Amino acid sequence: MTAALAAHCGGMKVAIFEKDSHFGGSTAVSGGAIWIPDNPKMRAAGMNDNRDEAYDYIANETGELLKPGMVRAFLEAGPEMVGFMEEKTHLKFEHRAFSPDYHSDRPGAALGGRVLDAKTFDGRLLKNKFTLLKPPISDFTLFGGMMLNRFDIGHFMNMTRRPASAWHAFKLFVRYARDRLFYSRGTRLVLGQAVAGRLAYSAIEKDIPIFTEVALASLKVEDGGVVGFNTNDGREILARHAVVLATGGFPANDDLRKMVMPHIHAGSRHYTMSPKPATGAAITAAESIGAQFIKTNRHAGYWAPISLIPDRRGERPFPHLFLDRAKPGVIAVNSDGRRFVNEAVSYHDFVTGMIEEGVHEAWLVCDHQTLRKYGLGPVRPFPAPFKGHLRTGYLKKGASLKELAEVTGISSECFIETVHRFNNDARVGTDQEFGKGSTDYQTYLGDPEHRPNPCLKPLEKPPFYAIRIYPGDIGTTMGLATDEKGRVLDKKDNVIPGLYACGNDMNSIMAGAYPSAGITLGPALTFGYIVGRYAAEAAGASKNLSKSDNS
Structure with a gap:
């Protein structure tokens, strides 16, 4: 456009x-x-x-x-x-x-x-x-x-504590209620x-x-130049001067993804948030007339950790971008119960950590206090209900760390040791293992009102919760x-x-x-x-x- x-x-x-x-x-x-x-x-x-x-x-x-x-x-x-x-x-x-x-x-x-x-x-x-x-x-x-931007989200998270935030949320709801009288x-x-x-x-x-x-099915070439394209239903579209390809890359093309994403061959399940029509047809059509497709980038995708929400049609992917991982009281562990990356880094760097460490799936873990204050993925903070996610099995719950490990299949002994070590660091505000909350970007995504480190808080208020995540991309x-x-x-x-x-x-x-x-x-x-x-x-x-x- x-x-x-x-x-x-x-x-x-x-x-x-x-x-x-x-x-x-x-x-x-x-x-x-x-x-x-x-x-x-x-x-x-x-x-x-x-x-x-x-x-x-x-x-x-x-x-x-x-x-x-x-x-x-x-x-x-x-x-x-x-x-x-x-x-x-x-x-x-x-x-x-x-x-x-x-x-x-x-x-x-x-x-x-x-x-x-x-x-x-x-x-x-x-x-x-x-x-x-x-x-x-x-x-x-x-x-x-009803859509919310970052500014709105801050108000909704504080609407039970600040009158100004409650008023902002109320106005948005009134606007939305009026919209739904006429729009879907x-x-x-x-x-x-x-x-x-x-x-x-x-x-x-x-x-x-x-x-x-x-x-797009193919590009039409005359005298060495592109003069239009052919559609899948047999039509020919001619262009007097130029054809511009801007079809969103190839995130929905399984064959191309497997070719350029080695971690998929290594056994990782991989999911994309990109629209299904983005199958790389434009790239394939251009290659067929001699165009150069570059496959040497450091990473083939813009990575993001993805969880799968059960629904009536199976499962739908959810990207864990910036709302949960950096918050105090949230850690990520592999199936062995070990942390493998700084949870507060960007979504791309987080999945890079998964790929480099050979982690095919991981778990985001928090305690009850953290879940109700910040939420976890699509699980909204208080006062939103969350038992529906427990019923579907999307959100796992354990009365103790040991019980959560049993429910998720995480190695219990190592997991408990990991949490205890993290808690000791969180109490003093320094993550000695991975440095969570050590840069301006990381603390920006934490809780500025939490001290001494906006990204660190012990996991100590049972019950405990976990969500399974996989490598994925947003393009x-x-x-x-x-x-x-x-x-x-x-x-x-x-x-x-x-x-x-x-x-x-x-x-x-x-x-x-x-x-x-x-x-x-x-x-x-x-x-x-x-x-x-x-x-x-x-x-x-x-x-x-x-x-x-x-x-």
Whole structure:
């Protein structure tokens, strides 16, 4: 949608073709964070940033896989993209004043300002198209469809203790109750819903058609260049100037995942949070005409620990991103009862720890006090009920640590020893084994009111609880090789005329590293803007050349 908007504003006639029955893709079900160093929103708020430091931070994260030109293009165009969106579209941003980069203790990292969110969007503006916007993950909503952002969550967790929080929660509930009189879910859109909703509203207002249920089968090539594509139902779509691939990578393609994710071969079950239509069809189609598919990234996916919630249709995946693992009183252990990673690191680093230690499944563990104060995964804190999760077996319970070990199959003796050792460290506020709560990013996700360490508290108030988790992802990092303008390259690094890629179809400029929140959507929007702008410029040059030749 970003590429379409940029190309449209450059004078091109554009159309968007979506494989799914809904538009919005993985963006619509995401947290919506957008990482843009030195962006104009943070500058307007008086915050300073340094693009060279941001470059050094990315360089340290990617190591020998760094693509300097691609990273420089992103850092240069990112702030431009923000300005373009704010001026020409309905995508409006607000910055997070404090949101540390994931490795906040490393050179070049920032403690805030780089992460942007889309402003809350009123879905009613989409009118009859609202039902075509891909809905959010149901487990991230309340009462069957009410969305909350980080600010709202803080109020809901404190609504029994603070009148201001109770009033905020009450107003949101009243708005939601009014929505449900006319809509199947809430129309107050936040997070990735706000990003996708605002982009779609911008496209619709500019009369850019969005065709749903159009699946790419192959690319049409003439004279060495891409001139359109063929659909699964036999239609031929021709493009006068360019085809842009932005289909979300290949997280739903089991065969491709097994090829590039070694831990699956090692016996790990693996789950994705990405939409099912993201099967890598665009990457496969591009490869078939000679495009270069990069498979050398440090990691093939943006990792996230996943638990499985039983439901009427089997099980549905739930990602444990930032709400539980870093909280005081939560630990993760393997089947031997041992901790294997710092629980407060990013979701990507957490699963990296699982993979490196050969942990095929693990357990998040807490005591009763922690469960009711902070919740655990989809188990909400007090006053929300949680016995339904006990009845389904999703949440395991033990009156003692030994009983919990028996219920889960964890090695009892080692587990009890692990908890006792952790408790001793938690009482003094220093995790000697893994350093939980030792960086600004980690304490940011803890409880700032808990002392001495916002991420550490002993597990000592029975009963005890556990949830089983597995390796998973929220998208894939490996994609098509492109140049700084988003043009797809062949296996000899030559440009394939007429073919562009952005989003997760383009190989990640982070090369499989995950340095901060928003490093998928930030580059996606930026290279969408670059692609749309350059395609329009190239089309204009082509028109001028044609006129000159004719004359």
